[in-house]
Amino acid sequence: MGLHRGPLARPPTKAVQQTQYRDGHDLRWLPGMSLYHGMAPFGRRCPSAFLVFWVFGSWACGSPESAQLGPFTVELNSGPALILKQGDFQVALSDTRSFGFRTVRANFETQYGAFRITETPAGDFRTGQALEDIEVEGDRLTAVVVDESQEPLADLVLELAGENLRLRVTNQIEANQAFVSLRADGGPILGFGAQTHDVDHRGQIVPVFVSEQGIGKVDDDVPAEVWFLVGTRHSSYLPVPTFLAPRAQASYGVHATTMRRSRFDLGATDPERLEVQVGEGTVELLFSPGPTPLDVLRQQTAHLGRIRTPPDWTYGVWMDAIGGTEQVRAEAQALRAAGIPASALWSEDWRGGERNGRDYILEEDWRADPVLYAGLPGLLEELHDHGFKWQSYFNTFVVEGVDVAEHLGPHLVQTPRGEALQFDGNTFEPTGLADLYTEANRQVVRDELLAALNAGHDGWMADFAEWYPADKKDVSPSDGSDPEVAHQRYPVAWAEVNQEAVLASGRDDVVIFHRSGYSGSQGQAQVVWAGDQRTDFQPDDGLPTVVPIMLGLSVTGFPIVTHDIGGYASATNPPTTKELFFRWTSLGALSPVMRTHHGRSAFANWRWSSDAETVAHFRRWAELHTRLWPLFAGLGRAAVEAGAPLLRPMAFADPADSRLFGIKDQFLIGDSVLVAPVVTASTSVRAVILPKGRWFPLEGGEAIEGGGSHQAPAPLTELPIFARAGAIIPTLPPGVMSLVANPAVPDLYDQPGERELWIWLGADGAAVEAGGGRYQLTSPGPVEGTVTAPAGLTVVSTGPRELVLEVPANGVYSLESAGGTHVFTGEGHDAQRQLRLRFRW
Secondary structure, eight states, rough: OOOSSSSSOOOOOSSSEEEOOOOEEEEEEOOTTTTESSSOOBBBOOOOOOEEEEEEEOOOOTTTOOOOTTEEEEBOOOOSOEEETTEEEEEEEEEESSSSEOOOEEEEEETTTEEEEEEEEEEEEEEEOEEEEEEEEEEEEEEEEEETTOOOEEEEEEEEEETTHHHHHHSOOOEEEEEEEEEEOOOEEEEEESSSOBOOOTTTTTEBBBBBOOBBBBBSOOOTTTTSSBOOTTTSEEEEEEEEEOOOOOOEEEEESSSSSSSEEESSSOOEEEEEESSSEEEEEEEOOSSSHHHHHHHHHHOOOOOOOOOOOGEEEEEEESSSSHHHHHHHHHOOOOOOOOSOOOOOOOOOOOEETTTTEEOOSSSOOTTTTTTHHHHHHHHHHOEEEEEEEEEEETTTTSHHHHHHHGGBBBBBTTTTTOOEEETSSEEBBBOEEEHHHHHHHHHHHHHHHHTTOOOOOOOOOOOOOOOOTTOOOOTTTOHHHHHHHHHHHHHHHHHHHHHHHHHHHEEEEEOOOOGGGGTTTSSOOOOOOOOOOOOTTSGHHHHHHHEEETTTTTEEEEBBTTOOSSSSOOOOOOOHHHHHHHHHHHHEEEEEEEOOSSEEEOOOOOOOOHHHHHHHHHHHHHTTTTHHHHHHHHHHHHHOEEOOOOGGOOTTGGGGGTOOSHHHHHHHHEOOOOSSOOSSSSEOOOOEEEEEOOOOOOOOOSSEEEEEETTTTTOEEEEEEEEEEEEEETOOOBSSSSSSSSSSEEEEEEEEEEEOSSEEEEEETTTTTTEEEOOOOOOOOOOEOOOOOOEEEEEEEEEEEEEESEEEEEEEEEEEEEEEEEEEETTHHHHHHHOOO
16 A cells, blocks of 8 residues: 655655555556556557546646556546546546535425425535545545645545446535536536436536426526426436536546435536536545447446346337226227237226316326226236236325325325325325335335236336425435435335335236436336426427437436327417327337327327327337337347447437537437437428438438438428438338237237348448347448349349348348448347348448
């Protein structure tokens, strides 16, 4: 162990001591040490792509001495500072205000799940000026941060955490608010969970605190006069203190491990600074070094958690059905009669509901309504026989007088006076919350969920969980934790209890979807939906917010996302129109889960059966979504194994292309399919920003050279979809009506080996099936003229710029063109699998 005492403003003149690192490397502690990742030895020219953590001083690339801290090279200099460097990009802790601490008094007001937070500081931040008592042992560095008076301010720890680097600074002055300040480049900053307005948050201040999103939103974070109804710009059901910075050479990520409120100043106050502020006396950041965006997600989700393998029907079409046993039965029959592929029905009103004008008002019971859903066991048996899974609805509210009120009464969240917490809930009736912070209370809730699974439910919407209070004057958490921590953890605990019930059931065919969460939900919430959008095209809270929300979730560890086709809330705007429903349907079909919702104005909203044209439109897009099951399920495998999202921001296509950074109305499925939904009214043509390379319209047509903007036709029934040269899209054959095994309609398992692959020549590509089988394409540049198959292969058809073959899935197949040889390989598949290969160029 090396040791240096005294401020680093007066660095020593020679090394203190040398020790042996556990993997055999020498660890030498030297004057002027900084920390680098993946660098050449100091004294050589710095490489163009690496991650540098510049600890406590000015960076000197040419320093002659170096040491290894695991995969990192370490060199120490004077003054508190930290730099992350990737090529020309660098983020650094400033040398005068790297760390700061102060005491504040926070007041949390709450109504209807919304929060207004007021902070009263006791004084200014005390900031760090230098370091003393630096010690290095193994893969851990410790030091004391002193202020300008040379008084101890905080203890600092820098250590490896898997592939990440953890920085933890804990105050010694009994402060309850801390910050770390970084210098930053001008690149994009993505993440923070479900955010409605933006994909790139550079230049903003992003507060992170779990809350209701609001009905409509103001354009900043100053609460509206009716703050308990209207949301702020960053109010979110599922915010997380995590971001990902895609960069041309080496992307990186930062996660704040706090369970309290946090605030990220992303260059809003000073374009050259990022500041991470947390509501506690310790600030801990986890840096993920990449170098690719997918590497960052793999590193972050190794810490935050990953979903378990979801059942096959997860990626199907889910249709809502309300009104009771006979209405649900009639809906199932109507869908099958219309030839609409669907794999699940979900009934939000299984606990009760009634019509109120154009609206449908749900009851808040926890068990089936014995009148509305009389004969429920028989209905579920019928649905299962016809290829439908059945989902219901749960939340944590316990309304006065509901069927479980007496049973759950002793197990509700308590006030500091020892009484059950009570507030006006979403039904405007006296409401409590199920407590999830003792095992006894948790068991009562888990038993209710388990009973539903044992009764034949195949999953449900696990709603709400944002309403837990955060102020000690309002609530006394049963586990003794701080109310603010309990508030942030409550949606995580709700997801945990749901998964515990699934595990207790022994079933592997259950899907539960959530809208709320926080750090730690990543491994518990299999599917997340985008919340309650308004039924309109408004950019504050309508259809345009869906893509930003899905992408924000995708890059923070929630890989399977969905949304309410048609929207939900109509309190301040008209119900869903035919145009809105058409546009939302096509976006839903290109999302991992295609799911409808009747919405609050259930009897006024346009729906799939409103007229014959809508039925045809919905059927066509539901067929496409169902056929794309192998694509989504294959990407889901990568989500389980490495945290890779199914939907990806445009910046993932080319982190060097600044045109792609802020795009919030386009996304990628995997890395080869580009979707450009229409999210504005009265639109027939829209601009599509294409990354560099060659892109093909999915429905056919000549290649378009990327690198610019393309005006794509977008009539009401269509949306622009493009495949990159080299793309391999595995699909199901036409005619599959359900992803659930059943005797009544064609399903996924009737012809399990059949696949039709859509393949675009002109570049290399690959795809993976959910079962692990791989497809690979080696193809030279742009193809002109014809493409021919060798004798012995079964040619199904030929056409202009298209060749269709039928082949066994395992094999190597070569095609010839004037530009060279194109080789398609299939391996690792079931021996019975047959492929129809549809080559285009």
